[in-house]
Amino acid sequence: VVGNAKAAENKVAMCIGCHAIPGYKATFPEVYQVPMIGGQSAKYIENALKAYRKGDRKHPSMRGIAGSLTDQDIADLAAYYAQQK
DSSP: OOHHHHHHHHTTHHHHHTSSSOOOOEEEOOEEOOOOOOOOOHHHHHHHHHHHHTTOOOHHHHHEEEEEEEHHHHHHOOOHTTTTT
């Protein structure tokens, strides 16, 4: 599966609410600093999303989001965020 950053433009709405706000802290299931993912490597983002989808990473919100993504969605999102600065 090859990621298409352009295709992800219609898929990032669920990400930007948390990951695009500098210094954002979420409070579910506990208070934590939400990481900025723009500029992160595509491979890292793909691996993280697949781990959430599989249940290897345990954050409930991310598991729910990742569970709704196809492999193509994950590749597209990874390509999109990897090109951000």
